[in-house]
Amino acid sequence: MRMKATLDRIPGGMMVVPLLIAATINTIAPNLLRIGNFTEALFVNGASTLIALFLFCAGAQINLRNVGVSLGKGATLLTVKWIVGAGVGLLAYAVAGTQGLFLGLAPIAIIAAMTNSNGGLYVALVGQYGKSDDKAAYSILALNDGPFLTMIALSIFGAMGFVDGLFSITSFISVLLPIVIGMVIGNLDSEMEAFFTKGSDMLIPFFAFALGMNIDFQAILKGGLSGVLLGVATVLLTGTAGYLVFKMFKWNPVVGASEGSTAGNAVATPAVIAAASPAFATNVDLATVQVAASVVTTAILLPLFIGFLVKRLERKGKKAETDFL
Template identity: 75%
Template sequence: MKIKATLDRIPGGMMVVPLLIAAVLNTFAPDLLRIGNFTEALFVNGSSTLIALFLLCTGAQINVRSFGVSVGKGATLLATKWAVGAIFGLVAYMFAGDNGLWFGLAPIAIIAAMTNSNGGLFVALVGQYGSKEDRAAYSLLALNDGPFLTMVALSVFGAMGFVDGMFSFVSFISVLLPILVGMVLGNLDEEMRDFFDKGSSMLIPFFAFALGMGIDFRAIVEGGLSGIILGILTVFVTGSAGYFVFKALKWNPIVGAAEGSTAGNAVATPAAIAAANVSFAAFTDIATVQVAASTVTTAILLPLYVGFLVKRLEKKGYTFDQGNMTKVDV
């Protein structure tokens, strides 16, 4: 059976499919895997430990020795993506209804989805339309993997009075520390970075399944359409913001647009945030589902949007030769 090949053909499949399977099991047969010992520890209660290990593996991929133009481009993308997601999240908190949602969207889901990006999709798109410097910018973009930037935004909103208090320093460090440990190990030893890189991919379906065992299927039905809307917003708002910022800086704007996605690992962010601040626990289920729907939506829609932008530029006389965008004199 070609299980992995099948999952790879589905956008975000390695994350979304196990999560949805577990959610169905939890809805219709909630006690099937709740039989104690290793089975329950891994498949039901293991999400926190598995996410922590995943964050450590992700941290090991952050290369602090990257400098130059690539870092400048990566930092610009990182800042643009975070600013847009944070602003939308702030608006959502300001105008949320009595149920804590804004047009059916959980503010924490908006921030998690819009500040995070699919690194694999970015590399694939930039590999086709960007230069080596553009591709190297990804080393800095690893910072938006996981809950760190979402926590930064929520901490700012806490200081402004829009969320229930700021995170305590200890809670913040307890979530951040696995990333820092991985970052130190990965930068001290390239072989350790390669070792942890293999682990990060393997852990995704396992913590996704454990997260799914905490979701009722009714939450998927409730959050599905709004999650698709969140994905559309992520592509057209954050992707367009990156496009115009890069265009203003006279860089290849397609590279900026390539950040308009939501990564599969962002599905774990609401749970990580709830671990740091219990006041977000009530929104974990619906936020997780909405981020998962955004992951699939952006994986399908972003390449189409980038293709449209490329065609638009080509009609204006630009060409993409070996990743370099140049204007053809007519």
């Protein structure tokens, strides 16, 4: 049985197949693997640890002379993602109906979903199609975790004042540190670099499965068609924007598109903002389920979108992994 060959034929298969299998298990029988000890630690709760180890291995592959490239790519993606999300959110506020909705969507849900990205999904996709400096760019992208950038957007709109304490520099350092340690070790010893390079790809299906064990397909039903629409828009608008900007800089455009997702922690953003400003309390429940639906929709759709882009590049005679170095 040639499982690897089959997975390799599926766009992003080494990541998307384990993720979808786990999400199906979590939706139908959520307690099947939640039996404690090693099983639950690896297959349910292991995503953060496995991603941290993946980033450590990625850091070991970074040459110190290329650190600036990683920072540049991360900052570019972070900026593009925020501009698109904030811009669409501003448009939604401007044309919202009497109930404060745009196409059935709460503007706060749009901003929360589009300015926040699924780091695990990005790492998995870039692990297959990108280079070491693309993986290391995640250290900057971690800045869009949580409500921080959503609050900045709303503050700029004049919708609410800036609220302190929504982003911790400690959180940023905690993401960056595994990459830095790996980078130091890899640059001190080329044999250690080669050793850790072998382990990075093996981790992808494991943390993808653990990510899937935190996805419930019922979120799509609760969020309704509007939530699915938000997920589709997040992939197409923010993913395409990242693709085009990276292409303009002659970087691998597939990596740019890999930021077109919504992170699971974005589900809490509407409630956090409503707590900071009661003006948003009216649609907080609707916004929460819409963001949840976007999380699931982007987790399924983005790998398929990336696969489409890769095939498109191949038809033009380019390979996503090698022709944008």
